[in-house]
Each structure stands twice: as C-alpha cells, then as structure tokens.
Amino acid sequence: MCGIIGVIDKQREFMDGSALRDSLSIMNERGSGEGAGYAAYGVYPDYSELYAIHVFYDNLVEPKTQVEDLLETWGMIEHDEEIPTWEQNGIRKIHIPWRYFFRPKTRLMQRSRTPDDEIVKYIVMEVNKSIKGALVFSSGKNLGVFKASGWPEEVANFYRIENYEGYLWLAHNRYPTNTPGWWGGAHPFNLLNWSVVHNGEITSYGTNRRYIESFGYDCSMYTDTEVVAYLMDLLIRRHELTQELAVRALAPPFWEEIERMPEKEQKLTKALRLTYGSAMMNGPFAIAVASPDSMVGFSDRIKLRPLVIGEHDNRLYISSEEAAIRTIDSSITNIYMPRAGDPIVGRTIA
Amino acid sequence: MTQITINAEGMHYTPLNKLIRQAVREGVSEIILDNVMGQRFISDGLIGDVKITINGIPGGDLGMFMKGPTIEVFGNADHALGNTMDDGTIIIHGSSGDATAHSMRGGTVFIRDDIGYRGGIHMKQYEDKRPNLIIGGSARAFLGEYMAGGLVIMFRLHDDTPYAEMGLASGIHGGEIFIRGTVEEWTLGIGSSAREATSEDMEKITPYILEFSKHFNLASSFLLNSSYTRIAPVSSRPFAGKYTWE
Numbered sequence: 001m002c003g004i005i006g007v008i009d010k011q012r013e014f015m016d017g018s019a020l021r022d023s024l025s026i027m028n029e030r031g032s033g034e035g036a037g038y039a040a041y042g043v044y045p046d047y048s049e050l051y052a053i054h055v056f057y058d059n060l061v062e063p064k065t066q067v068e069d070l071l072e073t074w075g076m077i078e079h080d081e082e083i084p085t086w087e088q089n090g091i092r093k094i095h096i097p098w099r100y101f102f103r104p105k106t107r108l109m110q111r112s113r114t115p116d117d118e119i120v121k122y123i124v125m126e127v128n129k130s131i132k133g134a135l136v137f138s139s140g141k142n143l144g145v146f147k148a149s150g151w152p153e154e155v156a157n158f159y160r161i162e163n164y165e166g167y168l169w170l171a172h173n174r175y176p177t178n179t180p181g182w183w184g185g186a187h188p189f190n191l192l193n194w195s196v197v198h199n200g201e202i203t204s205y206g207t208n209r210r211y212i213e214s215f216g217y218d219c220s221m222y223t224d225t226e227v228v229a230y231l232m233d234l235l236i237r238r239h240e241l242t243q244e245l246a247v248r249a250l251a252p253p254f255w256e257e258i259e260r261m262p263e264k265e266q267k268l269t270k271a272l273r274l275t276y277g278s279a280m281m282n283g284p285f286a287i288a289v290a291s292p293d294s295m296v297g298f299s300d301r302i303k304l305r306p307l308v309i310g311e312h313d314n315r316l317y318i319s320s321e322e323a324a325i326r327t328i329d330s331s332i333t334n335i336y337m338p339r340a341g342d343p344i345v346g347r348t349i350a
Numbered sequence: 351m352t353q354i355t356i357n358a359e360g361m362h363y364t365p366l367n368k369l370i371r372q373a374v375r376e377g378v379s380e381i382i383l384d385n386v387m388g389q390r391f392i393s394d395g396l397i398g399d400v401k402i403t404i405n406g407i408p409g410g411d412l413g414m415f416m417k418g419p420t421i422e423v424f425g426n427a428d429h430a431l432g433n434t435m436d437d438g439t440i441i442i443h444g445s446s447g448d449a450t451a452h453s454m455r456g457g458t459v460f461i462r463d464d465i466g467y468r469g470g471i472h473m474k475q476y477e478d479k480r481p482n483l484i485i486g487g488s489a490r491a492f493l494g495e496y497m498a499g500g501l502v503i504m505f506r507l508h509d510d511t512p513y514a515e516m517g518l519a520s521g522i523h524g525g526e527i528f529i530r531g532t533v534e535e536w537t538l539g540i541g542s543s544a545r546e547a548t549s550e551d552m553e554k555i556t557p558y559i560l561e562f563s564k565h566f567n568l569a570s571s572f573l574l575n576s577s578y579t580r581i582a583p584v585s586s587r588p589f590a591g592k593y594t595w596e
Contacts, residue, residue, distance in 0.1 A: 026388040029409075256536070257516075302517075303467040303490065306429055306448060321428055323388025323407045335426070337447065337466050340491070 002187075002199040003027030003152075003173035006288040006318040007328065008295040008346040013314065014042060015169065017161030023327040024152035024171045027320060030199075033090065034181025035174030036155040037147025039188040039195040040166030041292055044142050047101040050078055051120050054138035054145060055127070056095035056183055063133035064098070070126060074119050075104035083146070088158045091150040095135075095183050099144070114237060117192050121217075121233070124191060128220040135184045140193040143292065147172075147186040155186075167348070170290050172197040179222045188290075189221070189229045195290045196232065198225040199320055200305040203283030211278035231279055232289050243289075243296045247343035249276035251301050288318045293348045303340035310335045316346030351379045358406070359385035363392065374398045374419075390428070393421055410447070413440050416457075429466070432459045435481070441565050445487070454481035454500065458558075462566050463487040468495050473525060475499025484562050494519040494527045494581070495539070502527040503555055505562070505573055513537060519581045523588055527581040528555055530573070538581070541588025547578035 005023045009015065017038055024036065044052050053071070057063050071077050083097035104119040112118040124136045138145035143166075146159040152173050156162075172187035178201060179185060188195040202208065202224040209219050209227055215238075217230040228250075235246040249272045253261075258269050273280070284304030288297045297318035299307045310317035310325040312332040317325040322335055338344050354373055358366055366389055373381055379400055386392070386406030393402055395415040404423040413421050414433040426444035432451040440459045448466035451459050456479040464487035471492065473481050481500040488506045497519060506513065506529065513533040520539020528551065533544055547555075556574065563570035 029390060254516075260536070302492070303448060306466075308447075321388055321409065322426055323409060323428070326407055327387060337445075337490075340467065 001030050001175045001177075002197075003030030003320045003324070004171070004187075004197045004199050004286065004288055004318065005320070005324045005328075006168075006170040006197065006290065006295055006297065008168045008290070008316050008348070010314040010316070010346060010348050011350045012042065012167040012348055014165040014167055016163070016165050017156060017169065019328045020169045020171045021153055021156035021161055023319075023324045024156075024173050026324050026327050027173055028151060030175060030320060031151065031173035032175045032181070033149075033151045033154075034176055035147070035149050035172075035183075035186030036152040037145060037172055037174075037186045037188050038156065038159075038161055038164075039138075039143065039145045039170040039190060039197075039290060040161075040164050041143045041168035041290060042166040043144050043164045044101070047079065048142040050101040050103050051116075051139060051141055052144055053100040053102050053120070053123075053136055054083065055098045055100070056135040056137060057098055058095060058133035060096060060098075063131055066131045067127055067134050067136075070123055070131075071100060071102055074108060074123055075102055077102055083159070085158050086160055088150065088154045090154040091148055091158050095148075097146075117237065120192060125216070125218045125220075129218050137184060138190045138195075140190060140195070141292070143190075143193065143195070145188050145190045145195060147188065148183050149181055149186060168290055168292075168295055170195050170197045170288055170295075172199075176223075177201070178224075182222075184221050185223045187225060189226045191226075191229045191233050192237070193291045194229045194232045194236075196225055196229045196287060198228060198285055198287045200285030200287075200300065201283050202227065202281050202285060204281050207278050208281060228281070228287060228289070231281075232291075235276070235279070236291070243294055243345050244343050245272065247296060247298045247341075248272055249279055250281050251298055251341040252276075252280060253341060254301065286320065295346045297338070297344045298342065299338070299340050301341040307338060308335060309338055309344050316344070318344065352377065353380040353382065354378050355382040355384060357385055358383050358389060359387070361389065363389040363409070367391065367394065370396065370402070374400050386425075388428075393419060413438065426463075427461075432457070432481075432483075435459075436479075443566070448490075451481065451483040451502075454483065455479055456481050458482040458484065458561075460484045460562055460565050461486060465489045468492045470497055470500070470502045470527075471495045473497050473500035473502070475525060482558060484558050486562065486566065488513070489515065491515040492517040492520060492539070494522055494525070494542075496521040497523070497525045497527070497583075499524040501525060501555075501558075503558055503562075504529045506530050513579075518542060519583075521588055522581070522583045523586045524583060528578045529581065530576045530578050533579050533581070541584050542581050543584050544579050544581050547580045551578065551580055 109115040205224040286305035286307040390409030410429040412431040417436040427446040429447035445463040485504040518537040519542035
C-alpha cells in the first residue's frame with residue numbers, strides 16, 4: 001500500500017509544495033514512514049536549459065570527486081551546491097543531497113537523435129552502477145525530485161518543499177513491502193524528464209527488467225518502480241509512441257476484450273501487445289507519470305489499486321483517495337474513478 | 351433524544367472514533383460529523399442504536415465490523431465501506447470506491463450513485479444474517495465476486511444499455527444479484543448464471559426499491575415497473591475440482 005497525489009496546471013501556473021505536503025499527509029496511513037518524496041516541474045527557471053542532476057552522496061570525498069570527473073568528461077558543470085535541508089526529528093541524514101546544473105557536450109554523442117539526453121542517461125546509469133556512495137535520483141531539465149526516508153510532512157519540511165514552485169507536482173508516500181525502505185527506494189523515480197510514482201507491485205518485474213536492460217538501462221534501485229520510468233523513456237522518447245499508446249502497451253486489454261473491439265482498434269491493440277509483450281506489466285498497480293508537458297495516470301487491468309481523478313479549470317489531479325484531492329482544492333466538483341487500464345492524460349496548453 | 355455535533359477538521363481518526371464511542375456510551379442518539387476529510391475507519395466496530403450523519407468525505411473502511419448504527423453520508427465514500435459489517439444501515443448520497451460492502455455479513459448499504467470495482471466481494475449470509483447492497487448507479491467489473499450470500503440490487507439509473515462489465519459474480523456460490531435491464535452474456539463470470547426476474551423475485555426486492563427511493567427522494571414507480579435480470583450461482587461449489595481432485 002502506498003499513497004500518490006499528482007497535479008498538473010495546464011496553463012503552467014505555479015503552486016508551491018505546501019498543498020502537496022498537506023494532501024499527502026491526509027494519506028499517512030498508506031505509508032509506513034520509510035519513504036516519501038516530491039517531484040516538481042518548473043522549479044529551476046534560472047537554469048531551465050541545463051540538466052538539474054540531484055545526487056545522494058554518502059560522503060563528500062571519493063564519490064563526489066568521481067561523479068564530478070565523469071560530469072566534466074561529458075560536459076560542463078555550470079553551477080553546483082548542496083540541496084538545502086533542515087533537520088527533522090524523524091529523519092536521519094544518512095545521505096547528503098547535492099545538485100548540479102549540467103550542460104552536456106553534444107558532439108560527444110553523435111549517433112542519437114537526442115544526444116544530450118543520451119549523455120545524461122549514460123551518466124546516470126554509470127554513476128548508479130559503478131560509483132559507490134553516489135546515487136543520481138533526478139536528472140531532468142527545470143525539475144527536481146526531493147525524497148528521503150520519513151513521513152510525508154517530515155520529508156517536505158526537511159527540504160522546505162514550500163520554497164519550491166512548480167506547475168506540475170507528483171508526490172508519494174511509501175509503504176515498502178518487498179524491499180527495504182531507503183532513500184533511493186523512495187518515490188518519485190526519475191530519469192531525464194520522466195518522473196514516476198507508483199502504488200502496488202509489478203510482479204512482471206523480472207521480465208520487464210530483462211527487456212529494458214537489453215536497451216541499455218540498468219536497474220540499480222532494488223525496486224520495481226524504476227522500470228516504469230525507463231519503459232516510459234524508451235516507449236515515448238525513443239520509440240515516439242504517444243502517452244496513450246505507451247500505456248496501452250504497458251497495461252493492455254485482455255485478449256477477450258480485444259476480440260470485442262472494432263477491427264481497426266483491434267489490429268492496433270494486437271500489434272502493440274505483440275511488439276511490447278515483454279514490456280507488459282502485471283500485478284496490482286496505480287501509477288502516475290509526469291513529463292514537462294504532461295501527466296498520465298493509469299492502473300492495472302483488473303483494478304487492484306485505487307486511482308481517483310479530479311478536474312477543475314486548468315488543473316488535473318491524480319490520487320489514491322478523493323480526500324487528498326479535496327485537501328488541495330475544496331471547491332472541485334468533477335471527481336471520478338477511471339476505468340482499469342485506461343490512461344488519463346493532462347497536457348499543458350501554454 | 352440527544353444530539354451532538356463534532357467538528358472533525360484536521361482530526362485524526364483515532365481521537366474522532368474515541369469521541370464517537372464516548373457519545374454513544376453516554377446515550378447520545380444522533381451524532382453529526384462536520385468537515386470530515388479522509389478519516390478512515392469511522393464508526394468501526396461501533397455497537398448501538400445511533401444515527402451518525404457525516405458531512406464531508408470519509409476515508410476507507412467506513413462502518414467496518416459495525417453492529418447497529420445508521421450512517422448517512424452527504425458526499426462520496428472511499429474504498430471498502432461496510433467491510434464485514436454486521437448490522438445497521440449506511441446511506442451514501444454520492445458514489446463509493448472499490449470493494450464496497452466487502453465481506454459484509456448483515457445490514458444494508460444504499461449507494462445513490464456508482465460504485466467501483468469488486469462491489470459486494472465475498473458478501474456472506476448465515477441463518478437470519480443477510481446483508482443487502484443497493485446501488486442506484488452502476489458498478490464496475492467483478493461485482494459480487496466470490497459472493498457467498500446476501501442480496502445485491504443495482505438500478506443503473508443513468509444507463510439503458512445492457513450491463514457490460516467483465517467478471518460479473520465470478521466465483522459466486524451463494525446469494526443473488528438483481529440488475530435493472532439486461533446484461534451482456536460475456537459479462538457472466540465463472541459459476542454464475544442469469545435469467546429474467548420473476549414476479550416472485552420482484553416481491554422480494556420491492557421493499558428495497560421503496561426504501562432506496564425514500565432515502566434519495568425518488569419516485570419508485572419507474573424502478574418498480576422495470577424488468578430485472580437475476581444472477582445467481584450455478585452451484586454452491588464453483589471451484590470444486592480446481593485445486594483438488596475428487
């Protein structure tokens with residue numbers, strides 16, 4: 001069991017993180033105090049063209065030197081600093097969160113259509129696999145993930161989340177069941193512009209992991225959610241599927257449902273199932289995925305985890321519980337539960 | 351008759367439930383809860399003859415193990431309301447989440463609008479304990495899954511097409527479901543069968559139609575004059591031979 005809440009403002013109007021903290025705290029019983037986190041888009045307007053790379057360091061000696069050597073090999077660190085934190089009773093600061101604003105040297109990666117993204121992806125994988133005592137947990141442009149082991153309010157206050165302003169937020173309250181709670185295992189998970197929060201478990205993790213690793217992604221966080229971030233990056237950035245089709249590949253309809261579809265839709269859905277058989281996710285899950293211009297929510301095909309959607313003016317909300325949405329927006333009237341497996345997509349229009 | 355009002359704003363469910371229990375012990379007959387926002391487990395295990403009015407959005411497991419009270423909610427409810435409820439009444443002026451009336455064993459739940467997936471999962475009955483789940487709107491897939499007893503009635507007030515959600519009464523081995531109108535053949539789950547409701551069936555469900563109409567201030571004639579489909583188990587042991595060989 002976990003709690004998720006996400007909101008996107010389609011006109012990119014900014015909200016500070018305090019409402020998300022209050023909303024996530026309503027669902028404290030969905031967590032166990034072992035992990036909470038927030039992802040916010042639009043938080044680094046002064047460095048919006050640079051990759052904001054967040055790293056957890058165990059110490060500031062060897063791991064930091066090695067990470068900085070790698071960054072400087074592949075590009076330029078234009079600015080870096082410790083991510084400010086404030087001591088909380090419930091949080092043991094076992095890692096030091098650091099951030100870099102990084103400009104890759106595009107010419108070093110010629111074979112890709114998105115060379116800068118490929119360089120940063122390579123760096124993230126390399127650090128997380130090979131550099132002991134360093135973990136990159138956020139690597140997109142003009143966005144940041146802020147997470148730790150603790151309760152939602154503690155983690156929010158640790159980072160003073162109210163000091164950050166974003167037009168799109170994801171937040172997560174974790175109840176780890178299959179792997180230990182640790183800072184890197186807290187959600188959101190992020191790679192480049194993709195951030196993911198997830199309630200449930202992906203029982204097809206083994207198959208999905210083998211599939212995604214064959215495309216050069218390394219799973220290093222001891223938990224199933226990271227494959228979702230990598231699958232979204234593969235299907236949407238590299239294979240150029242729409243969000244809707246990517247979700248249909250990950251949580252496809254059952255064969256008997258496909259048989260009842262009109263011919264054209266049937267053909268498309270069959271092709272997706274056959275092409276992305278190893279990307280299909282099984283098990284109970286509700287997931288919200290963010291990118292700079294969209295937020296997508298979907299659940300597993302037989303709805304084993306809750307998912308509630310709210311819409312009000314320019315805002316779309318995705319949550320585990322209606323009360324969490326109403327905590328942010330008390331005057332909202334359009335609240336509903338989407339059909340299992342159906343993607344709910346909110347896109348920016350500004 | 352005494353009445354008290356509790357402002358639940360910002361209150362955790364534990365102190366809230368303590369206040370409710372204390373009031374019931376002191377003989378209060380009506381409790382109004384204002385500004386409820388996501389507090390789960392409200393009125394769980396509560397025994398007594400008390401009316402609880404909730405203004406707001408209660409969290410999951412509302413009225414779990416409850417024995418006797420009447421709860422009326424002016425708002426939507428979350429997951430698993432009426433979970434293993436023993437006796438009493440829950441009336442929701444709105445919708446409710448997944449696993450509504452989960453494992454319910456007595457009493458009656460009225461939902462004005464829709465419910466989520468797996469409504470009435472594993473409802474049961476024993477001698478005179480017979481739970482009822484009455485739904486004004488529609489239910490998502492797996493309604494009455496593994497149902498072992500009790501009665502589900504669904505009016506689908508805003509739909510005229512045949513019911514089309516998969517896994518209807520999948521694994522049902524007791525109890526019965528009535529759905530206004532018809533159901534698509536493929537919706538029927540393992541071990542369930544459907545036929546048109548008879549006049550005898552109508553006699554059985556009429557009191558619930560009247561009570562539903564009264565709670566939500568609707569004219570009952572439309573519901574009384576509609577035709578219904580009855581879904582019931584094919585056998586009391588749909589999975590005999592699935593895990594063991596006899």
